Amino acid sequence: MSLLDVDGLVKRFGGLLAIDDLSLSVDEGELVGVMGPNGAGKSTFFNCVSGVVQPDGGTVRFDGADVTGVDTATLARDGLVRTFQHTRQLDTMTVRENVRLAAPGQPGEQPVSALLRTSTMQETEAEVAERADELIELFELTRLADEYASSLSGGQRKLLELARVLMLEPDLLLLDEPFAGVNPTLTNEIADHIRGLNDDGMTLVVIEHELETLTELVDRLVVLQQGSLLVEGEPEVVLNDERVIDAYLGS
Numbered sequence: 414m415s416l417l418d419v420d421g422l423v424k425r426f427g428g429l430l431a432i433d434d435l436s437l438s439v440d441e442g443e444l445v446g447v448m449g450p451n452g453a454g455k456s457t458f459f460n461c462v463s464g465v466v467q468p469d470g471g472t473v474r475f476d477g478a479d480v481t482g483v484d485t486a487t488l489a490r491d492g493l494v495r496t497f498q499h500t501r502q503l504d505t506m507t508v509r510e511n512v513r514l515a516a517p518g519q520p521g522e523q524p525v526s527a528l529l530r531t532s533t534m535q536e537t538e539a540e541v542a543e544r545a546d547e548l549i550e551l552f553e554l555t556r557l558a559d560e561y562a563s564s565l566s567g568g569q570r571k572l573l574e575l576a577r578v579l580m581l582e583p584d585l586l587l588l589d590e591p592f593a594g595v596n597p598t599l600t601n602e603i604a605d606h607i608r609g610l611n612d613d614g615m616t617l618v619v620i621e622h623e624l625e626t627l628t629e630l631v632d633r634l635v636v637l638q639q640g641s642l643l644v645e646g647e648p649e650v651v652l653n654d655e656r657v658i659d660a661y662l663g664s
């Protein structure tokens with residue numbers, strides 16, 4: 414069964430048709446790459462699916478339910494989570510605080526809850542802290558755990574972003590350019606993590622310009638052009654498709 418089913422999606426910005434009748438499905442357990450020239454509508458596609466912007470037409474179904482236009486926080490609670498091209502961390506907080514704060518519905522965040530801390534809340538906080546530390550270790554950020562996020566390199570920020578979204582325990586993770594601005598060593602490391610998450614059963618869709626890394630990583634490639642689906646299929650086949658070569662040469 415498809416975990417994500419997008420049908421006839423349309424998104425306009427004024428007179429510009431950013432997504433033009435796009436239909437696309439992702440099966441449970443798949444690792445799908447999304448590519449396309451600048452302005453093809455890749456980020457807008459993610460934005461429509463993850464509730465960041467409201468589509469003007471079409472439907473988005475997640476895990477069998479119609480979630481068209483549902484807000485980001487609700488979708489995240491339901492297991493659909495996205496990352497952004499430009500990471501969104503709190504620079505004045507440490508790596509550890511950033512990861513802990515990404516957990517949903519933290520009791521310590523609300524003033525009343527903080528005053529009435531029950532043992533259940535304390536248990537939840539302990540679980541959050543433990544999970545955060547596990548993820549910090551998984552992404553080899555332990556030695557940076559007490560550093561401010563502002564001191565991290567581009568690649569380390571991407572790792573922190575991954576740790577943060579995994580606090581939400583997503584079923585479907587949409588990654589927007591996870592290798593952008595990352596050095597080759599960390600690129601390989603991030604690719605390994607993505608593969609590992611997929612091996613553990615997570616469904617992932619990855620937007621990426623770095624075609625070599627993307628092609629080696631994914632099961633299926635989807636190419637967008639001017640908001641529509643141009644070609645999809647096995648990475649090797651897609652990359653040699655003349656329509657794809659033309660789209661890139663023409664961009």
Ligand SMILES: Nc1ncnc2c1ncn2[C@@H]1O[C@H](COP(=O)(O)OP(=O)(O)OP(=O)(O)O)[C@@H](O)[C@H]1O
Pocket residue numbers: 426429431449450451452453454455456457458
């Ligand atoms: N908030 C917005 N307001 C107006 N136009 C927008 C907005 N977001 C995107 N667009 C336009 O929609 C089109 C698709 O943009 P989008 O960012 O989705 O493309 P993309 O494939 O992700 O591009 P890139 O590879 O450069 O990130 C572009 O023409 C862009 O200028």
